[in-house]
Amino acid sequence: MKVGVLLLHLRFVGSxxxxxxxxxLLPLLARLRREFNVSAAEVDQHDSWQDAVVACAVVNTQxxxxxxxxxxxxxxxxxxxxxxxxxxxxxxxx
Numbered sequence: 001m002k003v004g005v006l007l008l009h010l011r012f013v014g015s016x017x018x019x020x021x022x023x024x025l026l027p028l029l030a031r032l033r034r035e036f037n038v039s040a041a042e043v044d045q046h047d048s049w050q051d052a053v054v055a056c057a058v059v060n061t062q063x064x065x066x067x068x069x070x071x072x073x074x075x076x077x078x079x080x081x082x083x084x085x086x087x088x089x090x091x092x093x094x
Contacts, residue, residue, distance in 0.1 A: 003094040004066030006056040006073060007043075009087040015050045024083045025052050031081075032056060036073055051087075063093050 010028075015021040025042060032040040036056070044053035056073055060066035074089045 002060050002063045002066045004058045004060065004063075004070050005092045005094065006070040007090045007092075008054045008056065008074065008077065009045075009089070010052045010054060010077075010084040011087050012050050012052070012084055017049060018047070021049055021052065025054075028077070028081055028084060029054065032073060035076070036069065038069070038073070052084075066093060067091055 010025075012021050012024050015024065029040045029042070032038060032054075036058075039055075039057045041055055042052050043055040045051040056070060058066050058069045060069065070091050074086065077084065078086050
Protein backbone atom coordinates (compact mmCIF):
# COMPACT_ATOMS: atom_id res chain seq x y z
CA MET A 1 0.00 0.00 0.00
CA LYS A 2 1.27 3.47 -0.92
CA VAL A 3 0.10 6.83 0.36
CA GLY A 4 0.62 9.81 -1.90
CA VAL A 5 0.59 13.39 -0.65
CA LEU A 6 0.45 16.46 -2.87
CA LEU A 7 1.33 19.91 -1.56
CA LEU A 8 -0.03 22.57 -3.86
CA HIS A 9 0.96 26.21 -3.31
CA LEU A 10 -1.76 28.39 -4.81
CA ARG A 11 -2.04 32.14 -5.34
CA PHE A 12 -5.40 33.88 -5.58
CA VAL A 13 -4.54 37.04 -7.48
CA GLY A 14 -6.80 39.95 -6.65
CA SER A 15 -8.00 38.52 -3.36
CA UNK A 16 -8.18 41.43 -0.91
CA UNK A 17 -9.29 39.69 2.29
CA UNK A 18 -9.29 36.31 4.00
CA UNK A 19 -13.02 36.06 3.35
CA UNK A 20 -12.44 36.57 -0.38
CA UNK A 21 -9.67 33.97 -0.44
CA UNK A 22 -11.77 31.40 1.40
CA UNK A 23 -14.75 32.03 -0.87
CA UNK A 24 -12.52 30.99 -3.77
CA LEU A 25 -10.68 28.18 -1.95
CA LEU A 26 -13.58 26.25 -0.39
CA PRO A 27 -15.28 25.44 -3.72
CA LEU A 28 -11.93 24.16 -5.04
CA LEU A 29 -11.47 21.85 -2.04
CA ALA A 30 -15.00 20.48 -2.43
CA ARG A 31 -14.46 19.90 -6.15
CA LEU A 32 -11.16 18.08 -5.58
CA ARG A 33 -12.82 15.78 -3.05
CA ARG A 34 -15.70 15.05 -5.39
CA GLU A 35 -13.86 14.73 -8.71
CA PHE A 36 -10.74 12.90 -7.56
CA ASN A 37 -11.91 11.08 -4.40
CA VAL A 38 -9.03 12.48 -2.32
CA SER A 39 -8.72 14.08 1.07
CA ALA A 40 -8.04 17.80 0.61
CA ALA A 41 -7.46 20.63 3.08
CA GLU A 42 -5.70 23.96 3.45
CA VAL A 43 -2.60 23.24 5.55
CA ASP A 44 -0.56 26.47 5.47
CA GLN A 45 -0.74 30.20 4.72
CA HIS A 46 -4.02 30.46 6.63
CA ASP A 47 -3.56 34.17 7.35
CA SER A 48 -2.38 35.19 3.89
CA TRP A 49 -4.93 36.97 1.71
CA GLN A 50 -3.61 35.65 -1.58
CA ASP A 51 -1.71 32.43 -0.84
CA ALA A 52 -2.80 28.98 0.30
CA VAL A 53 -1.08 25.63 0.61
CA VAL A 54 -3.44 22.74 -0.09
CA ALA A 55 -2.63 19.13 0.74
CA CYS A 56 -4.27 16.25 -1.09
CA ALA A 57 -3.82 12.64 -0.02
CA VAL A 58 -4.59 9.40 -1.85
CA VAL A 59 -4.05 5.71 -1.08
CA ASN A 60 -3.25 3.20 -3.82
CA THR A 61 -1.86 -0.31 -4.08
CA GLN A 62 0.99 0.93 -6.30
CA UNK A 63 3.23 3.97 -6.07
CA UNK A 64 2.74 4.75 -9.77
CA UNK A 65 -1.02 4.85 -9.40
CA UNK A 66 -0.86 7.25 -6.46
CA UNK A 67 1.60 9.53 -8.24
CA UNK A 68 -0.47 9.59 -11.46
CA UNK A 69 -3.63 10.45 -9.51
CA UNK A 70 -1.93 13.37 -7.80
CA UNK A 71 -0.32 14.63 -11.01
CA UNK A 72 -3.79 14.64 -12.60
CA UNK A 73 -4.92 17.02 -9.85
CA UNK A 74 -2.08 19.45 -10.60
CA UNK A 75 -2.87 19.37 -14.32
CA UNK A 76 -6.59 19.80 -13.71
CA UNK A 77 -6.13 22.80 -11.40
CA UNK A 78 -3.78 24.49 -13.89
CA UNK A 79 -6.19 23.96 -16.80
CA UNK A 80 -9.63 24.32 -15.23
CA UNK A 81 -9.47 26.35 -12.03
CA UNK A 82 -8.82 29.88 -13.25
CA UNK A 83 -9.37 31.46 -9.82
CA UNK A 84 -6.04 30.05 -8.62
CA UNK A 85 -2.51 30.19 -9.99
CA UNK A 86 -0.31 27.19 -9.18
CA UNK A 87 2.93 28.54 -7.73
CA UNK A 88 4.48 25.16 -6.98
CA UNK A 89 3.60 21.54 -6.41
CA UNK A 90 5.32 18.71 -4.59
CA UNK A 91 4.38 15.02 -4.57
CA UNK A 92 5.63 12.67 -1.88
CA UNK A 93 5.03 8.93 -1.69
CA UNK A 94 5.04 7.14 1.66
